[in-house]
Amino acid sequence: MARLSAVNPKELPLHSARGGPIFFQAHALQASSGPPLSAANQTLFDRAAREFSVTDTPRVPPNHLKWVQDAENNPDQFPDGVVCATPLFNISVMRRLLDNNHIELRDRLYQLFKHPDFHPRYGLSLAEERAHVMKMWKRVAALGFMQNSLSAGTVEGRQRYDAVIESCGMLSHSLDIKMSVHYGLFGATIKLMGDDEQAARWMPLLERCEMLGCFALTELGHGSNARAVETVAKYQPSSRTFIIYTPTDSAQKYWIGGAFQTARWTVCFAQLTVGSVCHGVHPFLVRIRNDDGSVAKGITLADCGHKCGLNGVDNGRIWFDNVSVPLGHMLRRYSQVSPDGVYTSKFSSPDERFGASLASLSGGRISVASGCLNQAKIGLTIAIRYALSRRAFGPRDGEEVRLLDYQSHQYRLIPALATTYSMQIVLNDLHQKWHRQELGKQLHVWSSGFKALMTWHSLATLQEAREACGGQGYKSENRIGPIKNGHDVAVTYEGDNHILLQAVTKTVLPEFIRGVRNGVFQGHFAYLNERGALQRADLSVMDARSLEYAEIVFRRREGAVFAKLAKQLEKMRQSGMSALEAFNNSAIVVEEAARAHTELIMLELLQRRLKSLDAEGQHDIVHALQMCATLYTLKCMDSSTVFVRSGALPATEADRVHNLLLSCCKEMRPYVLDFVKAFGIPAHLLAPIAFDYVGHNSRARL
Amino acid sequence: MARLSAVNPKELPLHSARGGPIFFQAHALQASSGPPLSAANQTLFDRAAREFSVTDTPRVPPNHLKWVQDAENNPDQFPDGVVCATPLFNISVMRRLLDNNHIELRDRLYQLFKHPDFHPRYGLSLAEERAHVMKMWKRVAALGFMQNSLSAGTVEGRQRYDAVIESCGMLSHSLDIKMSVHYGLFGATIKLMGDDEQAARWMPLLERCEMLGCFALTELGHGSNARAVETVAKYQPSSRTFIIYTPTDSAQKYWIGGAFQTARWTVCFAQLTVGSVCHGVHPFLVRIRNDDGSVAKGITLADCGHKCGLNGVDNGRIWFDNVSVPLGHMLRRYSQVSPDGVYTSKFSSPDERFGASLASLSGGRISVASGCLNQAKIGLTIAIRYALSRRAFGPRDGEEVRLLDYQSHQYRLIPALATTYSMQIVLNDLHQKWHRQELGKQLHVWSSGFKALMTWHSLATLQEAREACGGQGYKSENRIGPIKNGHDVAVTYEGDNHILLQAVTKTVLPEFIRGVRNGVFQGHFAYLNERGALQRADLSVMDARSLEYAEIVFRRREGAVFAKLAKQLEKMRQSGMSALEAFNNSAIVVEEAARAHTELIMLELLQRRLKSLDAEGQHDIVHALQMCATLYTLKCMDSSTVFVRSGALPATEADRVHNLLLSCCKEMRPYVLDFVKAFGIPAHLLAPIAFDYVGHNSRARL
Structure with missing residues (x-):
């Protein structure tokens, strides 16, 4: 190894720049294998450092206006032209279904975000970034959309509140959080916990x-x-x-x-x-x-x-x-x-009071889930559009292959797209019930479970989207990276996801245990009264694309995991553990139970919604959503060993599910552009690589 | 929904600040439900924005020197005192094993990093951040450690090069990348691709x-x-x-x-x-x-x-x-x-030339893998130390429970710790072969596979560590978040991980196919000559902690996945697809094959290393590493459905593996503090939450 010899301690200053205590020890740090830098090359370093210091790096990425304008003029102008498949569904009908309400309001806010005050900025100091967000909030606030929103106590008001927060979240997570904290946490607490007089006094002030x-x-x-x-x-x-x-x-x-x-x-x-x-x-x-x-x-x-x-x-x-x-x-x-x-x-009880x-x-958790799904949509739209234009590798003398035509690329993005669709449909249902204040105990359980699974899904999707765009996904102007960094926090705030899952099981388990004790299951678990038939069902003769197939598997899993948990807790209690210890020592099964429960609830809501849309005659939409739902459930079954471990899915079926998942990706591939268009995200909230990445990076634009 | 009415378009400026084209359309944006902001509350916003603008946010987090000093004085001073278990192994022996060489050099660089020029800085503009890294590089360069490193063409030189890069990477990923690009990519290419005269002319200049x-x-x-x-x-x-x-x-x-x-x-x-x-x-x-x-x-x-x-x-x-x-x-x-x-x-061939x-x-990929494992070590050390001091929930009137005593927390961090250990042992082996230039074709395959699996492992571990610390993990001064953002790029640069996995299979598959054709397998696949015995082995009577158990399962999986792939490609070719199309349409099996191969290679290297350490009489170290290896293999088997789908692991065994994984976490729990101490990371490269997070945040420190 390099021999080390003493060096003149004067070479390294001993005082901190802040005048703090000296604790840096100028040990012998020079390797004997060569002299220190010469004066000449020290100058090289200093010059480079000085160049950096004096360069004014623009905070708004260069050519921002230009690429947006081009993208608006030619929204489908991929550099090498992408062939769109015959449409599967009407894009604007789908968009209205996904965004659910206040479409015009959302679009008007999107329009506002073209104003220079809202242009993206990167590389800001803490003070600059905070000031920037205040400026944006002021502009949004000046429009008055929030007035009489939560204070009105109406469905329209609550929906309007969410539409504004969601739209702002499409632009900047800091902006939507800043607003949510003020109107949604501060305000909603005064509305919910204050009496009428208090709410009447303070709500108008805070909404203004x-x-x-x-x-x-x-x-x-x-x-x-x-x-x-x-x-x-x-x-x-x-x-x-x-x-x-x-x-x-x-x-x-x-x-x-x-x-x-x-x-x-x-x-x-x-x-x-x-x-x-x-x-x-x-x-x-x-x-x-x-x-x-x-x-x-x-x-x-x-x-x-x-x-x-x-x-x-x-x-x-x-x-x-x-x-x-x-x-x-x-x-x-x-x-x-x-x-x-x-x-x-x-x-009467402190628990109820608390x-x-x-x-x-609870409302906050729904908002967080909603915001995260929206970020997944942005990430997916950018990554999928890029994968339709970017090519890599190919026959030696032919054109390179589009990224999205690789099976691996399809597998990375398409199930995530289908999951985002499925979750949005389900979340809309919960959101609507919340707006109408129709939920009791379920509100806590569903909002907790959905928040956990949806925020994790969003983060994983953004990660996959970032990786799928390679280095471009890491570049701030392409949004995916900064969005991912910003939304990472969603999995631990407004209730840490693991704690939320534990809360789901804690709330649901007693009903299961009552069923076991009484020999008859009630409510959600009623399907277990037919558990003989459930176990006997022969999956191998069923269509694994059908949601009935998924329903059987999800129910078997839920039943098995809850049974395992109940038995385990019982045994631990008998061995002298406190209820708390037993629960903590079963945390992994507890979380598996919560996931099993939440995914089954989501499947049931999805099935119900598809039925109601079908009854409304929206067959094209139903067909498209069915495709998503199938892919989503297949992906669930393929992602965890719990299905096999719990006996819900035989090994041979697991293999069939895996192979079918790959075929379904391929089948959905021709329609993905329409699916992402239906997210309704305007060009200026996407990224240069979602359009003509070569043109944007061309020398002519320097 | 809110009714929207026209607003005076003058309220919103129509020109971009940069004088660019006007494309912001001042649509009617005011909601009729309330007037715009009053002059009074506009002032509120402006004042807040102004306050932000004038606040000088410190770039070095407050009290940086103070907490480091405290941590050095009381390295194990958790606020409520954590009981250390009887040591399982000698920490400093283990540290030397992990860091492998140039321990003194590493420690001296760590010592240098206490100098104020190397203190962490956050919230920097692009120009500031780049200038800061140049300044750090200059200081490191002045020590002359890189002189005669790669140019010498010796094992010592290459090891010294890696030790410097790795140590700098512990402090700042930008610093190590900046240095790697210059010495490692620019320099090594001149050394490798230039002739002796060219190398002699330029290497000393660039090393200085x-x-x-x-x-x-x-x-x-x-x-x-x-x-x-x-x-x-x-x-x-x-x-x-x-x-x-x-x-x-x-x-x-x-x-x-x-x-x-x-x-x-x-x-x-x-x-x-x-x-x-x-x-x-x-x-x-x-x-x-x-x-x-x-x-x-x-x-x-x-x-x-x-x-x-x-x-x-x-x-x-x-x-x-x-x-x-x-x-x-x-x-x-x-x-x-x-x-x-x-x-x-x-x-003779363009392929060889290329x-x-x-x-x-290849060397770059090993460096990247190594750097990423080091980041996982930092994340794990911080998260595990925090989980030993932070408490949450507990009996109604008793003390709250330490985070690491929750089964869920153990499951999130301990297998990741064991995997990091296992991977480091294996990577050291590859690194040593690289330093000694002992590898031929394997260099490409191993460095590709290891880089892919180790960078993904690192990223997943940092994510888990960040989440395990809750909001504190998101705070920059606690390092995990910024490190994660910086290392995210590792999974797509120096060879995109998916492409690298495909390359592994592309290189290894022909040997498998030759074995199938000849009826006799050679080299790595020779174990398949006994595939009858391999299939007949009754896992249920074996000790699932033993690496022999894992070896059987990993071999079965590799054999099955390669057989599936070979069959599938053959069938596709017969149906008229080109070799390229068939490969692209099998990308998922291709990647599963690469993972199966790489994990088996890693297991074999691990087994060999444990045997050699045992022969050297290092029984305590072997015992500790055996614990890690077991947890690592169990975690592999528990993480993917491929083991069950491919028939390598019966469903009942999958359940046994899962339960055993949880018990092993619990068994390792008392020793985790020693395991992270053996990473040898000094306090100032960790974070305040790794020590006394309450003291650091106390009011007395404002």
Whole structure:
């Protein structure tokens, strides 16, 4: 190895630039195998570094306007012309089905996003990126679309709210998060948890952005387990105020979107203490900054700092030093404290109370799932369009082959496309039920399960899309990479996906166990009353493309996994473990059960929706969606060994499913361009490589 | 839905800030449901935006020095104290085994990285980030470690080269790529493809950085299929020069690391044309900038722009306009042109010639695999240490449970840890053979397969580590997120992983087919001569922890997948498809075959290494590595349905493997801290959450 000898310690400065403590030890660092750099080549380095420093790198990628204009003029102008297949369905009908409502509103926002203020920007400092997002939000807010949205308490208002958030999310995840935090978490909590008077007082202000807010639930030491937050709100009858304080370092509010500089108000979740009794977590409206931007009395704010994405959102930390909050600022729809200090609540158990106080999170989870599916759509549209124009390898003297004509490329993108379609259909159903407020217990289970599976699907799809575009997928102007970095966080926020899956099983399992005990299954599990027939069904004679095939397999899996879990928990309990320990030590089966349940629910919703569309006479659409649904279920069965392990799918069928999946990709291949067009994403929200990547990179454009 | 009415178009400016064409249409954008923002709340927005603009966000995360110092003083000071198990092995012996060579050199570089110039920086503009990397490179270069490294042509030199690159990669991927491009791609090509005189002339200059270079192979239209590059080098006997030119837009050199501003020279790969004959792709040394930074005559350079990671590297584009290159600048070890225009080559076939000219890429692939495993180590160390201190949920009135004591958390991190260990052992073997230049055809196959599987493993591990740390994993100062963004590119550069897998099968399949035809298998496939016994082996009576169990399953799988592929190709050829079409239409089996082959090779190398360590008497180390190897093979078998589909693993065994995997995670759990310590990563290359995350975030540190 290289021999090392002592070097003059003066060569390496010993003081940090920030004047901090010296801890760098100038060890002998020079290899004896050669002299240090000469003066001449030091100059080479310095010159290169200086060139970088003085180069003004444009934040908006070069030729942005130009490629968009070309793409609009020739939306299907691939450099070598791609042959479109005979249409399978009407693109605009499909688009309306997917986007579901407020189509015109969405398109108008997309139109606004052509304005230079909304052009993409990369390589921004933290301060620049945050300022950019504020500027965009201001422009969107000025249109007034959010007014009377959540406050109205109508289906139209809630749909309009979601349409605005979703459209903004197509442009910038930081923008939609910033808005969701303010209107959706801060606002919706006031709407849901405040009484009518409180909602009437504050909702119009916040919908007009005269009151900018954030949502202070998470603490440094308490993320997923929100019930354990430590912040205290102690009622003082003498002054008729709550005194809010941060008792420990781990109790600081952390990750609070908008808290560092944007928000003037927060809904703070704290342990309500009246006299010597703690009544659990309750929400309080607290000022954190004055309108002039100065920090409010008793509040300390700090920056959460740079993240690997989503830097337009100024996540912050908050400490409360005996902040005095008027009695009227406790959100009191369900629980209240009388002036003389008597606590009353509409809920008898702390569990119910806690559940109700986090109700706004269910809507948040649906929004997150929805936003993520939209990002998958952007990634897929770009990657598929690129794969239709980009060629690589081929016969020695012939034209190279289009990427999408490789089986491997089809396998990477087409099942993801079909899954995105299937999930969107299912999510629309949930979304509609949410808008109409038709769901009870299911809301929690479905929104949790869907959020987990849809965000993971989206992230995996963006990863695949990025890889499928090679280096171009890594280039920021082509959007996939930055979108992926920004949406990565979706799998752990608004409920960590693993925790959400555990919550699904926790909620559903008791019904299964009741069925086992009673010998008769109710509700969702009723199909298990016919489990003999379910087991006897001979898959080998069935059409594996049919959703009936998938239904049998999904049901067998769910039944088997829940049975395994129930038996395992029982055994562990008998061996002396606490219920909690048994559950934690079964976490993998617990998550498999949640996935099995959620995928079966999704399949059932999909089947129902296809039937209703068929009844409406939309046969072409049904045909196209059926193709997607088949591919989606095949992909599920092919992706995990649980189907075989649980006995739901014999090994020979697993092989058949795998081969059929490949054929179905090939069958869908001629129609993929139409499928991505029906996502309705305008050119300027796509990327140069989705159109003429050679023209965009041509020398003439330098 | 919201009704939309016309708005004064003056409200939205119609001209782009850049003076470009007007294409923003000021459609009616105001919702009738409310007035636009009032003057008062416009001020709110403007103020927030202004606050962002004027805030100076620090590029080095706050308290960087402080937490590092604390961590060094108390490396095991988790906030609530973690009990370490009785050691299973000697940590420093294990570390030497993993890092393999130049341990002192590595540690000295790590020591250098404490200097303020190397402190982490986030939120930099493109120009700032590039300048920062140049500054770091200059400091490292000044130590002279690279002198006489590759040029020496010795095992020590090649090992020293890799040790420097790997150590720099622990700090910054941009730094190691920038250095790899210069020394490893530019330099190694001159060493390998230049004759002795050329190497003697240029290698010392470039190792002393008096000649900064890049590697111009990829073109806009030609990435994976490098043989199709269009750039032309036409020999002119009259002037004894090559005239190099870029014939089309798709022929521009693209993604060339360092080409935009750093490099002064490039090795340009171009189609050599002598008279009217094209002899295929050959390398030429070409000046692209003068030493003063001005662009050389006939050269046009452009920036590839911002990427979603790795922005310290200035990837650039190059056009050649009849650039005149002296005869002596064609790298002529294997092929040359005489002054009067006679082409001669040591290779008879263009295929061999092409293979030889890209030999430097094989070394590059090993380096990439190695760098990625190192990143997985960083991610795992941080996530595992955090999971040992962070707690969430628990008994109602007791302490919350440590994350790593959840089965789900173990399942997410521990198999990844075991896989990283197993892969490192195997890669060291390949690396050593490469340093000693002992490999022939295997070099291409192994380096391709290992690169693909190891980079994907690394990316998946970083993703899991990021998610396992929740929001903290997303925070830049905790490194995992930025590292993931930077290393994402590894799965598509230096050979796209899918293309590499296809190359593995393409190379190995003929040997399998010969065996089928001859009825006797040779070499690697010789085990198939006993395929009767292989099929009859009763797995259910075997110890599924043993590597013999895995060996049987892996062999069965490889045999079955190759047999399926051979049969399928044969059938397609008989139905009239060309060999190329048949291969493309079988791409999924082709990739499954490559994975089967590579995983079996890895298993065999692992078994051999364990045996040799055992023979050396390193029983504790062998025991620990055996634990890793078992978990790794179980994880392989549990992750893909191919084992069951191919008949390698009966469904009942798949279930047994799955359950055993969970038990093995639990068994390894007490030792994980030692396993990550043996990676030998100093505190300052880890993250605050790997130590006392509460202390680091405490209010006292504001």
